[in-house]
Every structure is written in C-alpha cells, then in structure tokens.
Amino acid sequence: MDFNYETIQVIQQKAIDMVFEAGPIILKAIVLLLIGRWLIKFLLRQLGKGLDKYEIDPSLGTFFKSFLSAILWVVLLIAVATTLGMQMTSFVAILGAAGLAVGLALQGSLANFAGGVLILVFKPFRVGDTIEAQGTLGSVESIDILYTKVRNFDNKVVTVPNGALANNSIVNLSQKPTRRVEMAVGVAYGTDLKKTRKVILDVLKKDERIHADPEPVVKFTSFGDSSLDLSVRCWADAGDLWPVYWDNMEALKEAFEANEIEIPFPQRDVNHYYPEGKKE
Template sequence: MFILATEVQQNIEQNVEELDKKVSRLSTVIDDGINKAIDFGFDLFLAIVIFIIGRIVLSLVRKLFKKIMNRSNIDEGVVKFLDSMIKVFGYIVIIITICGQIGIQTTSFITLLGTAGVSIGLALQGSLANFAGGILILITKPFALGDYIIAEGVEGNVTKIDIIYTTLQSIDNKSIKLPNGKLADSVLTNVTHQEERRLDVEIGIGYDDDIKKAKQIMADVMKQSGYGIKPDEEIVVVKELAESSIVLEMRMWVKTEDYWNAKFYLNENVKYKFDENNISIPFNQLDVNLKNVQ
C-alpha cells in the first residue's frame, strides 16, 4: 500500500509540473501575443499618422508647385501632367515608408519597382521619346495652337498639342499627326509666329525690255495693293541675270495674315501691267529640228 501511494503521489506531482509548464508556456505565448499586438497597434498607429502627415505635406508641395508654375506662365497641360507625376511619386514614397514602419521588407519591393520601370522603359522607348518631346514642346513653346508650321516635310496649322502627338491641319483640310519626339528634334519653321512678314516676289523680264520701266510698274503695283505696312522699305531690285531672263524682285512688308493674298495680288496685277506696257515675261522654250533622212 505504501508503495502504491508513493507512485500515485509521484504521478500527481508530475502532472502538476507538466500543467505548470503548459500554463507557463501559455502565459508566455499570451504575453508575447499581447506585446506583439501592442507593438503592431503602435506601428499601425504610426503608419496612419505617417499617411495623414504625408498627405498633408504632399498637398502643400503640390500647391507650392502650382503657384510657382503659374507664375512662370507654363502651359496648363504641362502643369497638370507634372502635378500628377508629383502626386504619384509622393504616394509611392508614403507607401514605402508605411511598409517599412509596419515591418514589411521594402528592399525587394524597390528592386522590383526599379526592374519593372526599366523593362517598361525599354518596351516603350519610342513612346517615351515622344512623351519627352511633348513635355519639351509644351515647356519651350516653339509654336502654339493656330500657328502655321513647317516640319518633317509637312506643313499646316496647329490644331492640337498632345503629350505624344501634335496635330496639323493642312491647307487642303488634311489632318496630319506628327510624333513629338521627331518634332522636338527637327528643324521647325513657325511661319506665323511673328505679326509681320517680308514678302518677296520674283518676276522675270526679257533682256530687250526696259528695266527701269518694269521696276517702276512693279513699285506702283506694290503701292496700289494696300497690303504694305512699311512703305519706306518697299523696293524693287534686279536679283539675277539669268540665262533667259532678268529676274526682278519686289520686297515689301505685310501683315502675316495678308501674306498669301498680297502675293497673289502682286503676281496677277504685275502681269496685267506688263501686258499693257508690252513688257515680256520669258518662259522656257524647246526648239525641235526635224531632218529628213533618206
């Protein structure tokens, strides 16, 4: 009986020790869980604070940027685009900061983001060049809506300036789209950028005709046209002694919007006046001699 009682007592003591160990482990787990929950809650609280402060700072930065851009008279499209880029970049920085605060590893995320950026950049190389060209055009403003430009072998009035393409409308009402990358990197002529243009019109006369008389007729036509805005600078010169004609040139300043009407007027009326005064306008001729070969 004594031996049996001793074994029972030993079993009870072992069970109590094991129970104490389990209770102790459970207590430790609960304590660790509570501590981790407290730490996570604190990190979550800091993350929320970082998000709120980050949004406030980002909003202030965007407002300051818009004020600076508006004072610089930069195109509204450029301002909106750059503002959206600042917004995206700002939120990326906020998210990465929050992830670091709550214990998420950001190194691999940043690496993945960089790799994705490089891959996308290589895949969209042409589009990115056009995109950069569009930004450059909107900032430097080599032309504006309504301007008549000549570039890349085409010409027309600018009807739309997008980030990727610029749209022209030709004289015969064709719609032409130019990639901004090429447009920003090419020689571009803005015909209507200035309010005034010098009009040069060349007309040839025969070597037997009276040069002084022809020059006077051309000068009178310029004065009578009503298009000249600088009468003191209107002049007729002998530009060239060509193979089959003496090339005279009329030079006068006109308003840009009157350029073509003035040119057509001078061409037509000089021809009429030359015909009235028996002054010839030579043209190329081809003499063909036929021989009778037997």
C-alpha cells in the same frame, strides 16, 4: 455514381459560396471603376473650363489634361486592385516591375514625353501656330502628352512625335507678326528696266496691305535663258502673305500688258547651214 453526384454537389456548393463571398467584392470593384471613370471625366471637364476661364495657354492646357488623365487612371486602377483584395505592397512591386519592363520597351514614348515637356517649357510653338517640321507644314491643333497634331493645308491631320520635334529644327511661320513677300518676275531682253521697276512699284503702292516700312524693292537678279530676272520684295502682315502674293502677281501681269512690257517665253533660234555649192 453516388461518388460522382456527391462530388458535383460539393463543387456546386463551393462555387455558390465563392460567388456569395467574392460577388460583393467584385460588384464593389465594378461600381468603384464606373464611379471613378465618371469622376475622371468630370474633373477633366471642370479643368478644361477653368483653363478657358483664366485664359491658360492652350498648349499647356491640352498637355496638362493628358498628363492628369494618365495619373488619375493609375490611381483608379490601384484603388480597384486594392478593393479586390490585392495587397498594396504586392501591387506596388508588380507595378514597379511592370513599369521597368514597359519603360525599357517604350523608350521612344518616354523620349516623346520629355520632348513634350521641353516644348511647353521653351515654347518654340503654340497651339494655333503654323509650323514646318519633320516634312510637315500646317497649323498646330494640339500638343498632347506624347504627340503633337498638325493639320496641313489640305485638311489632313499629321501626328508628329514630340521627341522628334524637340530635337530637330522647327520653322515657326506665326511667331512674327509680319512676313516678307517675294515675287520673281521676268521681262524680255531689251526691256527698259527703269520703266519696269517704276511700273512694279506703282502696282505695289496701290495695295494697302503692303507695308510702307520697310519699303518695297525691285532688284535685277540675273540674266536668264530667255528673260531678265527681277526679284520683287515687300512686307505684309503674316495673315496676308499669300493673298498679297496672288493678287499682285495678277496685277503685275495686267500692268505689264498695259505698259507694253513683254513677258518672255522660251525661244530658240534655228539656223540652216548648207554645204558649199548647194542652192537654198
């Protein structure tokens, strides 16, 4: 019993000594971590204000903030590890070995990082552009260090890897200030195409959003199953594309009805054939 009691006392004393020795170091490391965390947030906020003040490209701003945040956190963790007594050479060796292992395991992430750099350098799109890529159509919300966030038109945010964007086709719908509006129109067989063309052009001329140069065109394209098919093409500002399309499709219907131009629908002729001698 004496031996056990004395052993317990020795263990307790050693534990107390370790607390007094290691306690200040651990407390110092915790304080350093908290201060460093606050400082990183403060620096990123100031950086964001500076980027806004000098009107830096938002695409570059979000990417640079993400990258700087990662670097600052690595520096902070090294400082905390050093405070806890870990030798810098040992820590760097461990960090290098861990970096190699992580690099092999995260080859896709490294490809995404490289893809983000390529996107920022060559600028196939910017924050705010409407793009179609990787099966997603929407507005670019941010270009981060590894991923690009695209908000589609039903307000869902799609996260697309930068590597996939940098190495595949991208359709940028916002890069040019004007867009072509194309409407498909069908009229019944027997309709006067010259009259129809004049009615369509008169409707388009009333819309001030449609550009006079290039001027609108109406071309006969094909003989459909139940209609003569026409292609109506005009140009408008990129932001007016869909309003121009919707408004003029409705206006064309009303103009056709007012000018007695028949809008066709699928029809079938049914003929009855009777055997010889049978009365109808």
